[in-house]
Amino acid sequence: MTGSNRFPALHWIVHQWKDGRSPALWLLGAMMGVLAGYAALGLILAIELTSYLVFGSDHELLVSGVSGLPAWQIMLAPVGGGIVVSALLYLGRSRGWLQENRSGGVADVMEARAARSGHITVANGLLSATIAAVSLGSGGSAGREGPAVHLGAAIASLIARLLGLPPRAIRILLACGAAAAVAASFNAPVAGALFAFEIVLGHYALRTIAPVAIASVTGALISRFHLGATPAFAMPALSPAGLLDLPGVIGLGLLAALLSAAFVRSAIYAPRWIGETANRVGLPLWALPPLGGVLIGGLALIAPEILGVGYEATSNAVSGGYSIAVLIFLVVLKLLATAITLGFRFGGGVFSPSLYLGAMLGAAFGGLLALTGAETAGMSFYAVVGMGAVAGAALGAPLSTTLIVFELTASYEASVAVLIAVSLATVLSQSIAGGSIFHKQVLRRGYDLSRGQARVLLQTIRVREIMSPMQEDEAGADVDKEAPCLFDDDYLGKAIGFLSAEALDGTVVRSRTGDQPIIGYITRTEAHAAYAKALAEAHEEEHS
Structure with a gap:
């Protein structure tokens, strides 16, 4: 009698895991909630x-x-932290643990989900988390949520590979790790799950809902057990909104669009410009953090509110603790400090800075309305609305940021106001900036996620995966050795475009190694069939 016949229940569980089916994924979702929840707590403690x-x-x-x-x-605190970060970056690059001279974040998780079959190494996750802990603990102006999401996803990727799960199940586990990390960081389980759907997965397929929700709730429960049930930000009681607040919310949405667009551009172009400048002067990128530390330290002498994750300053803004002039001043300094932090290769995310900027903008806007003598809901109400509007627009996550506001405030009126403001801000901001921070970061690495999975498939499927293998002597004397051809590492999009432009029914495929021998043949029919099959599989994954 075989082992599977003796233990039918065990055989069923193993089969479910290998096939990536829902009941087993629920158990894995709970496991990921525990692991990613404690990983997020570990990062906070570090x-x-x-x-x-x-x-x-x-x-x-x-x-x-x-x-x-x-x-x-x-x-000197950010300078000392920068020296340690430089050493960690050098170690990561020399050992191959980091893809570039930077730590990982949410964009890397999105790229792994869309283009790398969910593969993130644990070494990359742990080193990125260590860099973020040193950076933020020494005053770097960034967020802790992005590194927590990356670490949770790296653990999920490891578990999925150890269990031999199929690609679809791996992607679901990535979302579970991200959801648990966000839920543990903000003590907001609903927002954590929605963030995973909205940002990491990019869809709301029925099969993904249960495991992601279980992971998010588990992560939040772990956070509450160890850190208590208090939210990440101290929130005062909000005044009820009146009819006059509706045009105010719309006006704040317009300003939030401008600020979030400026934030997106600074977060994207500062690393590029600083990196290009360093290359021109012959300075390695891993050596940049101490120089950035000097600038951050100088700004901190002017306004210590720019240091670190900025939770205390955000809470002060929501509570009405700053004057209008100070609020506007802090918006400018925080934009500059975060651009320096990211540009000079400190570790950290962009979630907390976007909430900070939104709170400062909203409080200043509410204060200006109060000066007119109009009866409005006050500075605290508009600070909360600004938090959701700027963060949702900049990150491309309007629904999850609205839910974060609701879970932090338990205010239905504030949540409705955020939904109005963030909807307006997201459309306008992405029109101005050309997309959200995360999508533009992934685009810089060659993948356009804003156009859906159909575009990504053309950028990820290789010719070698769909060609018909053959030996060079099989090509025969009829093959023109100088004729245009495809290479085995070309992407599907290039293959379809090449065959169409050259009006060919098929062509030989060469290897780029050695004297570039012929190793296969691909037809236009095979290329289109492979694309159609991949589209069907993607459609099924996103809608079932």
Whole structure:
């Protein structure tokens, strides 16, 4: 009697796992919720430890924590952190643990889901998280949620490979890891799940809902068990909105569009411009962080509110703790500080800075409305609306940021206002900036996710995967050795375009190695059939 006949239940579970079916994925979703939840907690504790070593203060309370420190310590803290980050970047590049001279983030998870069969190495995830912990703990102006999502997805990728899961199940596990990480960071399980659907997966297929939801709730429960049920930001009671607040919300949505577009452009172009400048002067990219630390330290002497994740400053803005002039000043400095942090290769994400910018903008807008004498819902209400509008527009996640606001405030009126403002801001911002931060980051690596999976398939399927193999001597004497051909590493999109432009029914495929021998043959029919099959599989995955 075989093992599968003796233990039919075990055989069923293994078969379900291998096939990537829903019941087994629910169990894996819960497992990922635990692992990614604790990974997010570990990252928070690592940032906390670094912050106490550098500033002697909680990383979420840096504004008040550094108030009594000497100027030299505030100035040198980001420089010292930059030196450590440089060493980690050099180590990662020399060992092949980092793809580029930077740590990983949400865009890498999106790229892995769309173009790399969900593959993220654990070494990359752990090193990126370490870089982020040092960067944020020493004052780098960025967010902790992106590194947490990347680390959770790296763990999910490892588990999926160990179990031998099919690509579809791997992608679902990536979403589970991302959902649990966001839920644990913000103590917001609904928003965590929606973020995974909206950003990581890009669809809401029925099969994905249960495992992602289970992972997100599990991650949030772990966070509440260890850190308590308090939200990430201190939220005051919000005043009820009136009819006069509707045009105010629309006006704030317009301003949020402009600010989020500026944020997207600075986050994308600062790393590019600084990197190109470093290459021109012969400075390796891994050596940039200490130089950026000097600039961050200088800005911190002017306004310590720009340091770290900025949770305390965000809470102060929501509570009405700053004047209008200070709020506007902090918007400008935070934009500059975050651009420096990302451009000089510190680690960190963009979620927290976008919430910070939105809170400052919204509070300033609410304060200006109050000066007119109009009866409005007040600065706190508009600060909350601004948080959701700027973050949702900049990240391309309007629904999940709306849900984060609802879970933080439990205010239906504020959530409706955020939905109005973020809808307007997202459309206008992406028209101005050309897309969200995450999509533009992935686009720089060659993949246009904004046009859907159909475009990505043309950029990821290789000719070698669909050609008919053959030996060079099989080509015969009729083959023109100088005729145009395709290479085995060409993408499907190029193959279809080449065959169409040359009006060919088929052509030989060469290897790029050695003297470029003929190794296969591909026809136009095979290319179109492969594309049709891939489209059908993608459609089934996104709608079932």
